[in-house]
Structures are given as structure tokens and as C-alpha cells.
Amino acid sequence: MTLVVAVLGVKGRPTEVREAGTGEPLVFLHGGGVVEGFGFLGGLAERFRVVVPLLPGYGSTELDPPVSSRREVAEHTRDVLDALGVERAVLVGHSMGGWRAAHFAALFPERVSRLVLGAPWGMDVPGHPSADLAPMSPAERLAALTTDPRILEGRFPTGPDPEFQAARVREHESRTRYVPGDGDHALADVLAGITAPTLLLWGEEDAVNPLPQAAAWQKALPHATLRTFPGRGHLLFHEDPGILQAAVHDTTEETGR
Template identity: 30%
Template sequence: MEAVRCEGSPICCSDQGQGEALVLLHGFCGSAYYWEKVVPLLEDRFRVIVPDLRGHGASDAPLGAYSMDQMADDVRDLLDALEIEKAVLLGHSMGGYIALSFAQRHASRLNAFGLIHSTAFPDSDEAKEKRLNAVSAIRAQGITSFVDGLVPGLFAPATAESAPELIRRAQEIGYRTPPQGAEGAALGMRERPDRRDVVSASALPVLLVAGEKDGLAPPERVFTSDKPHVVQALIAGAGHMSMMEAPDQLAEIIRDFAEAAIRL
């Protein structure tokens, strides 16, 4: 991991491989380490850029809410600092919300984009209330307790039973999230707009990946468009964390999509 000085604040990122740029964004209370099983499967074909997003991992964690637009601009600034003109941008969960903002406002910097266990829908009223509850829980109980409660529900029930080490690894990664970073991201996700039109109307290739057993972003919320430019991929048996649960399958989906998008 290296710290890259971007406009505003430093962003830490992993930069591995050679070829066309592929940027992978992690989810809430994650970090670049969420992708540790996937990157080695892609770096022979792509230059794989995996940042710790604002407020997460080793990157800067300023106080206050982080809008998805701010976090998307962080990614743009990172591309500028790395002198990358265009990339394929894929985001997991919260990272998908950031990818949508980026695609809406900086489409000229992309060859393609996609959502992995994410949705273009906005938060419902119930979900918005849960974001506030998350902030309260972090402040009252600390990040370790919050992550311990969050992570098990990210995995398919069968995975949780058969591979508890994956849950422990995701928790270890989550513990490194600065509390103010988790709070800022939760508040920012709460205010994101409906961006289904960004998926359906894009002139770019779009990838939508869903887990069959994902209780947070079920397939019907991921697959918001079936237009010709949209590739839908369902990973059987996976929950919200296919980069850990089914890394080989996810990497194959990403590779096929990115190679096709770059050839266009």
C-alpha cells in the first residue's frame, strides 16, 4: 500500500499489475484488503488500483459526513495523481454508490463501470433510520462492537457455517476503520440519490453482479436494468461478499467484462 497525495487529502492504495487500469472500490467498514483474494487473479491482465476510501483503512478520516460525490471525487483525484486517463471502475456495496456518482459526473474518465452487491436505488426511510442507528451504535459502543455485529450478516448463511475464518478476516479488516470514518460514510450513504437512470441510460458498458443469497442487496435490487449495454451476473450461493466467498468466480466475471469493455 502506498499513500498518494491527492487534492485535499492522502489516499492509500494498492497498485499492482500492468495493462489497462481497473479500479476496485470496497464497501462500508472495509478496505483494499477486501479484494486480497481477487487482485492476484487479475493483475496479470490489468493494472489493478485498489484504494482505501476516505475514512477507511489507512486513508485520511476527516470529521463530518462524506457524500458519495466527495468520495467519487477522491477517486478522480487518485486517477489524476496516478496519471490514469481512463479506467474500468467497479464498486462493492458502498463502493458501488461511489461508482455511480463517478459515472454520472466523470463518465469521460471511464471505459466501463459496475456494481458488485450494490444498488442504484436510494435508501428507503427505514434504511435511513438504520444509518442513524449505526452512527449511534458506533459512538456508544465503539467500532469493534459495531463491526462484530455487522459482518456476519454480510455472508451467506451457509458460508458463515462452513467458513467462519472468512467472517473473522472481514472483522479484522473492519476493526481498522476509524470510528469517525464509519460515521461519515454512513451519513453520506443515507443522503445518496436514486441513480437507476445512470445505469439504464449510460453510454458505457455496465456490470451488475448479485449474490444469490445476498440479504442486503438481493438480485432484484441489483438488476435494475436489462438494456443491451448492461451485463448481469448472478453468483450462486454467494452472499454480499463474493470477493471472499467466491473469488475465482467473481474474478472471472470481472475479467470477461473488463476485457470486452476495453475492446469496444
């Protein structure tokens, strides 16, 4: 099922939201980039109301006024869900979106029924830092992101494309406003306050947020289960959409929904 794009006014900010399906709401928070798209969510829309809000600076979501802190990012997500009439949802986040989802679940526990985090960013694990994609060549970046480069075929221009480049610049500016640095040193304290049942999903070949970070996340989360996937990289949901579909199905069964 294809997600439909709409632009909502959220407290005066034009905000892009992609949505499909009916049923229990499932909200997906994207990572630092969106070039790879959201096609992997189509299968979930057969059972859930899938909602994908784009951050300020991404897609048609207006960059300004600035969103400049973890709390403001979480509050913006809350405001989008309020505008959509979504009171409580399964919350899924990937990479930097996993970090955002964790903060949202800690700040607004009543809004999250279950939490699913795919290779989330932010944990400072000595000897196993997250990769800095910015200085990498396109080939190096591709190798870091995925074990299956076919999922990014046709996603990047083959020549100069000012519009494409301008979109990436806006996304970078958005991230630099609220990301605390190379890692989030307050993250462990945030995770300790999460009450939602949590499932961590990690590709064992992840070269962006390396697998040793997974154990640190699980240790810090009071209600977390960890599943790892051999042969899968950072974009594990794109490499195998069934990973997320099975995870959400399992958390639904466990909570009796």
C-alpha cells in the same frame, strides 16, 4: 499477487492507495467496510494495473477535510486517479462502492471504459430494503454478509482492541458525511445517464442488498447485463474470486480490448 500499500498526497490529503500489476488500469472502489481485505484482486493483477483508493477515513486516508456529498466523493476519486496518471479505467465497485462507481461513471463518463458493479447499494425497492448492519450482533452481521464465514476468519479481534474499534468509528463517520440515508432516491436518474457498458453481479443469497434489487438496477441502467450466482452472498467476490475475474475477462473480450 499482493497489493502494495502507498500513501499519496492528493490535494493536500494523505490518501492510501493499494496497487499491483501492470497493463490496462482497473480501479476497485470498496464498500462501507474494508475489514474483509482485498485479496480477491490478486488474480486480476496478473493482467491489469489494479488500483484500490481508500476513501477518507479508511486506512491511512485522512478523514478531514470533510467529503460531504456524492459529487465530492466522485471528485475525490477523480483526483486520486489524476495523481496516479490514470486517465481511463475499468471501474469496479462493490456494495456502497458500486453506488460510488455508478455516480463516478455518470459524472465522468470519459474516465470509464467498462463498469462492473457487485451487489451495489442504494436502490429503493419496496419490500426489499437493504439491511442495516449497525444494530446486529457480530454473529448476525457475519450471517448477513456471507454464506462462507471462513473468509472473515481472523479479521476481527477476539478481545478488546481500541485501535481496531477506532478505525471502525472513523469509517462510520466518513460514511455518515456523504451517504444520503437508507437509500438514494435520486439514483434512477443518475443511472439513466451512464454510457459505459455495465455488468451487474449479484449473489442470490445476498442478505444485505437482496436479489430483487438487482432487477431494479438493470431496469434503470441503459447498457447493463445482469448475472446472478446461486449460493453466493453479499461478499460474493471474496467467496469466489473467479466471479470477478471471469466478468472482467468477458467485458474485455466484448469490447475488443
